[in-house]
Amino acid sequence: METKTAKLIDGKAIAAKIQQELSVAITQLQPKIGRPPGLAVLMVGDNPASAAYVRNKEKACAKVGIASFGKHFPTQTTLGELEEAIAVLNHDERVDGILVQLPLPNHLDAVTLLNQIDPNKDADGLHPVNLGRLVRGEIGLRSCTPAGVMRLLQEYEITLQGKQAVVVGRSILVGKPMALMLLEADATVTIAHSRSHDLKTITQNADILIAAVGRPGLITADMVKPGAVVVDVGMNRVTDASGKSRLIGDVHFESTADVAGFITPVPGGVGPMTVAILLQNTFASYSRAAREEKELGVRSDE
Numbered sequence: 001m002e003t004k005t006a007k008l009i010d011g012k013a014i015a016a017k018i019q020q021e022l023s024v025a026i027t028q029l030q031p032k033i034g035r036p037p038g039l040a041v042l043m044v045g046d047n048p049a050s051a052a053y054v055r056n057k058e059k060a061c062a063k064v065g066i067a068s069f070g071k072h073f074p075t076q077t078t079l080g081e082l083e084e085a086i087a088v089l090n091h092d093e094r095v096d097g098i099l100v101q102l103p104l105p106n107h108l109d110a111v112t113l114l115n116q117i118d119p120n121k122d123a124d125g126l127h128p129v130n131l132g133r134l135v136r137g138e139i140g141l142r143s144c145t146p147a148g149v150m151r152l153l154q155e156y157e158i159t160l161q162g163k164q165a166v167v168v169g170r171s172i173l174v175g176k177p178m179a180l181m182l183l184e185a186d187a188t189v190t191i192a193h194s195r196s197h198d199l200k201t202i203t204q205n206a207d208i209l210i211a212a213v214g215r216p217g218l219i220t221a222d223m224v225k226p227g228a229v230v231v232d233v234g235m236n237r238v239t240d241a242s243g244k245s246r247l248i249g250d251v252h253f254e255s256t257a258d259v260a261g262f263i264t265p266v267p268g269g270v271g272p273m274t275v276a277i278l279l280q281n282t283f284a285s286y287s288r289a290a291r292e293e294k295e296l297g298v299r300s301d302e
Contacts (some may be wrong), residue, residue, distance in 0.1 A: 005257070005258060005259070005260070005261070006230070006256075006257040006258070006259075006260040006261060006262060006263040007156075007261065007262050007263075008262075008263065008264075008265060009152050009156055009231070009262050009263065009264045009265075009269060010268070010269075011148070011152060011264060011265075011268055011269040011270055011271065011272045011273045012268045012272045014151065014152055014155050014272075014273065014276075015148075015272035015273050015275065015276035016272075017155075018151070018273075018276040018277075018279070018280060019060065019063060019064050019276060019279065022064040022065075022066075022279055022280060022283050023063070023064045023065055025283065025287075026064060026065040026066070026283065026286075027065065029286070029287060029290065030065070032290065033286070033289075033290045035067075035094060036065050036066060036067045037065075037066045037067070037096045037097070037282050037283055037285075037286035038066065038067045038068075038069050038092075038094045038095040038096050038097070038282075038286075039057070039061055039066050039067070039068060039069065039095070039096065039097040039098075039099075039123060039278075039279075039282045040068075040069035040070060040071065040089045040092075040095050040097070040098045040099075041054050041057055041058070041068070041070045041071075041099055041101055042070075042071050042073065042082065042085065042086070042098070042099070042100045042101065043070070043071070043072050043073070043101040044072075044073045044074075044075065044077055044082070044100075044101075044104055044105055044108065045073075045074070045075040045104070045105050046075065047103065050101050050102075050103070053101065054070060054072075054101055056275060057275060057278065058070060060275050060276075060278075060279055061279065061282075064279055066279060066282055066283070067094065069089070069092070069094065069095050071085060073085075075105050076105075077108075079107075079108055079109065079112065079113070082100075082108065082113055083112075083113065083116050086098065086100075086113065086116045086117055087116065089121070090116075090117065090118040090121060093289075095121065096121060096123075096282050096283075096285040096286040096289060097121055097122075097123030097278070097281060097282030097285055098117050098118070098121045098122070098123060099117075099122075099123045099124045099278070100113050100114060100117075100124075114126055114127060115127065115128065119140070119141070120141075120285055120288065120289075121285055122141050122281075123141070123144075123278055123281045123282050123285070124143065124144060124278070124281075125140075125141040125142045125143040125144060125147065125177075125281060126143055126172070126173070127141075130142070130143075131143075131172070131176075131177065134177055134180050134181070134184075135180060137184060141281045141284060141285070142177070142181070142277070142281070143173065143174070143177040144273075144274045144275075144277040144278045144281065145173065145174050145178075145212075145233060145270060145273070145274045145277075146174055146177045146178035146181050147181065147277045147280075148270055148273025148274050148276065148277045149178060149181075149210065149231050149233070149270060149273070150181050150182075150185070151273060151276075151277070152231070152264070152269075152270070152273060153208070153229070153231075156262060158208070158229055158262065160182060160185040160186060160187040160208065161185065161186040161187070162186060162187070162188065163187050163188065163207040163208055164187070164188050164190070164205050164206055164207045164208070165179075165182045165187040165188065165189045165190070165206060165207065165208040165209075165210070166189075166190045166191075166192060166202055166203055166205065166206035166208070166209050166210070167179045167182070167189065167190070167191050167192070167210045167212065168192045168193065168199070168203065168209070168210065168211045168212065168213055168218070168219070168250070169191075169192075169193060169210075169211065169212035169213040169214075169233070170191055170193045171212065174212040174233055175191060175193070175212050176191075178210055178212065178233075179191050182208070182210075187208065190202060190205075190206075193213070194213065194215075199223070200222065200223045203219065203223040203224065203225075204223060204224070204225050205225065206224075206225055206228055207225065207228055207229065208228065208229045208231070209224060209225075209228050209229065209230050209231070210231045210233060211230070211231070211232050211233060211234055211249065211250035211251050212233035212234065212250065213234065213250050214234055214235075214236060214250065215234070215236070215250055216234070216236040216238055216248050216249075216250065217248065217249075217250070217251070217252040218234075218250045218251075219232075219250055219251040219252065219256065220252045220255060220256065221252065221255035221256045221258060221259045224256050224259045224260055225259075226259050226261075227259075227260070227261040228259075228260050228261060229260070229261060229262040229263075230251055230256055230260040230262065230263045230264070231263075231264050231269070231270065232249035232250055232251040232253070232263070232264050232265075232266050232269060232270065233249075233250065233270050234248075234249040234250030234251070234266065235247055235249065235266060235267075235271060236248050236249065236250070247266055247267050248266055249264075249265075249266030249269075251263070251266075253265065253266070
């Protein structure tokens, strides 16, 4: 049997490393600030997948020492009630990060709600102000999934400078911020999508190929340049003939692993990194708030 050539990028291990780093940093900073970092996750309705995601986030918070201020609202909650809840959290000094768990029930507009969050507490990094900071190359909270991908590439010492990077997918959640982050790291970036002509020719040029379209097995071995780095952001739940469901990515893993130089698995690749960066963003807001308090203290003593 032919052995696989690709080296596996272990997102689980890197996420655990980030959590360990955060745990140490929080332990050191908390006595100076007098409180732990706080993350508020707002969930509306009873979507089972969302409930599982929220539980995972709260468990991860507990593991590193972040306090959870989660709020669960009934399905029929109005936009006004949620805006009010966000306004309260924006002014709550115990809360450093706020996120709205998506998807929301159909009568609620996610964009309107995301825009109500204080950009400095925007744990998901999706507020227009933070996306604007990314475009301008300024310091700000970064979108969790693409920031997680960048950390994986960094951990595996994958050079981006001057390399051809192709991002398949153009969502505001992943594709667009991913392209900007790669550009910031001096890669030459192409964004492809569902309407791109001859996708195979585009992806075959990629030294770094990032698939983020939500289409199971879209990227096959013949679309991948030998030795390329393949990052699979896709999380698709599929059911086989026997009725058993499993998670697969946007990349056909088995065949592509014979061609690629590095590859992320699904699950266990990008997924754990998204939560780790969410915690990191919350900590970044926490330490920023601490610096500001300290500066105010210095000024008031003068």
